[in-house]
Amino acid sequence: MSTTVETVRASGRLFAGGVDAKYGDFRDDLLRDGYAVVKQAVPREKALAYSDEIFQWLEDFGLGFRRDDPKTVHKDFLPDINEKGMCLGYGVSHESFTWAVRQEPGVIEAFEKVYDTQDLIVSFDSVNISFPGRTDIKPNKPWPHQDQDPERPGFRCLQGLVNLLPNGPKDGGLIVCRGAHLLSEEFHEEFKNEEDKIFAWYDRPQTTTKEWYGFTEAGLNWLKNKGMEWVKVTAEPGDLILWDSRTPHYNVSCEGNSPRLCVYTCFMPVADATQEDLKRKKIAFENTRMTTHWPNALNLVDLPVLRNGEPDPYNRASPRQPVKLSDRGFRLTGIPYIEPTGAA
Numbered sequence: 001m002s003t004t005v006e007t008v009r010a011s012g013r014l015f016a017g018g019v020d021a022k023y024g025d026f027r028d029d030l031l032r033d034g035y036a037v038v039k040q041a042v043p044r045e046k047a048l049a050y051s052d053e054i055f056q057w058l059e060d061f062g063l064g065f066r067r068d069d070p071k072t073v074h075k076d077f078l079p080d081i082n083e084k085g086m087c088l089g090y091g092v093s094h095e096s097f098t099w100a101v102r103q104e105p106g107v108i109e110a111f112e113k114v115y116d117t118q119d120l121i122v123s124f125d126s127v128n129i130s131f132p133g134r135t136d137i138k139p140n141k142p143w144p145h146q147d148q149d150p151e152r153p154g155f156r157c158l159q160g161l162v163n164l165l166p167n168g169p170k171d172g173g174l175i176v177c178r179g180a181h182l183l184s185e186e187f188h189e190e191f192k193n194e195e196d197k198i199f200a201w202y203d204r205p206q207t208t209t210k211e212w213y214g215f216t217e218a219g220l221n222w223l224k225n226k227g228m229e230w231v232k233v234t235a236e237p238g239d240l241i242l243w244d245s246r247t248p249h250y251n252v253s254c255e256g257n258s259p260r261l262c263v264y265t266c267f268m269p270v271a272d273a274t275q276e277d278l279k280r281k282k283i284a285f286e287n288t289r290m291t292t293h294w295p296n297a298l299n300l301v302d303l304p305v306l307r308n309g310e311p312d313p314y315n316r317a318s319p320r321q322p323v324k325l326s327d328r329g330f331r332l333t334g335i336p337y338i339e340p341t342g343a344a
Contacts, residue, residue, distance in 0.1 A: 013269075014114045015155040019182065026242070027114060030158075034181035034247035035174075035233060041106035041240035042162055048237050051164040051261045053097040054129065061314055073131040080305045080312055083140040084251055085130030085172070085260060089305030089312070091319035093124045093290035101162050101263040103329040107240055111267035114158055114242075121273060121334040123295040124284055125264035128161070130172050132254035140253045144177070144215040145198075147293060148245040150188040151210070157245035157268060159293050163235040164261040172254035173262075174233045174241060180223055181246040191219060211294060215248055223248065240265070245293075266293040270337045278334040285333045288318045295334075 010021035019031050029036035042050075055067040064077040072078075081087045092098060101107065102122050112118055148156060167173050180187075198214030215223070232252070233241055243249060254260055273281070273296035281297040283289075290301040305315040330336065 011116065013116050014158070016116075023113075025113070026110070030114070030242060030244060033176075033178045035176045035178070035241065035243035035249075037233065037235055038106070038110045038240040038242065039236070040238050041110055042101065042104045042238035043106075044236065044238045046104075046238065047162070047164045050097045050101060050263070051237070054127065054164070054261055057092075057095065057097070057320075058129070060320075063314070070133075073134065074136045075307075076136075079314060080307060081129050081137075083134075083137045083253075084143075085128040085140075085253075086126055087129055088126055088290065088301055088303050089315045091288050091316050093126055093301075094285075094288040094323050095127075095319045096321060096324070098127060098263055099323055099325065099329065102265055102332065103326055104162070107160075107162060107265055108267070108328070108332075110240055110242065111158065111160070115267075115269045117269050117271070119270045119337070120267045120332060121270055121278075121281065121295045121337075122332040123264070123266040123293050124281075124289065124291040124297070125266060125293050126290060126301075127264065128251075128260060128262045130254050130260040132172070132257060132259065134253070140251070142175075142252070143250045144175075144220060144248050145250065146184070146213045146215075146246055146248055147211055148184075148213070149210040150184075150192070150213050153185045153188070153246075155244060155246070156272075157211075157294060158242055158266065159245055160240055160242045160265045160267075161262045162265055163239045163241060164237055164263070166237060166258060167235045167260060167262075168256070168258075169232055169234060170254070170256035171234075171258045172252055172260040173235075174243070175250055175252055176231055176233060176243055177223055177228050177248035178231045180226075180228045180248050181244040183223070183226060183228070184246040187219070187222065188213075190222070194218070211245075211292075211298065264293060266295055267332070268295045270334060272296065273334065273337075275339055278338045281334045282338060285323075285335065288323070 277296040
């Protein structure tokens, strides 16, 4: 006689039912591993079309870059892109392709499932543009980190990126420490009095949050002794990569022949943002400012955009065209959720 055990699918916000809850989809990977790949959150052809838009954006600077000429992959022919592939100026966080990806139904739906709500806001984050074989910029060194304040534990933020080109083991991209999110509280309890902590960007006086932690060699050895394994995440055009902000991670440079293009997408429930957060986010949207991945706009990105050590004359504060949003996209800005003041 055989028996069949029926899996009961969990509901509610991720981790609300514990780490043993079963959803029957990518959320099970997130619970177990701290990361997941949502296949074809954006249809492949649309993702490739977005990659074409980014290449066109690079060519439209008129600096000499041509997508079919590897000799033009050089800082003299490109906007300012750092060794990690991050582009942090030029209004790119509010460009047409960036907002189009954020508004993709399959991307939004994944975050709706994780948070069990349709009332979400989205970060005004950046894009990643990485080319193989670059020697004109400094090498990209590993920077294993968590994007979460060690003193504020638990599942609080789900990071994400939409991959736009084939991304194999040698094509650069995200490295994660699989399963280490479940050890985060134990780790930080043991390392709470750690000496020689790594300098963090949040130590700068203009920031107001400590949502970052960098792992020292001692911390990495602790993870290794716990049996934790670092994994290079691979993805196809249109795949959405998600990871718990407690999961240690960093990115690596392209080693093969293919560039890496992706758009960072991070959503969170409106309920997790204060009215002050939403008002600050409204100002950021109206001024086409970039934020970090935290959708409640805890920090606005205000880093120098340089060319040959001087402010880049090609930098601009706004995208090429005004932002165009659907009704759903406008809700993601958080503006409709701002409560009116001074009502009679």
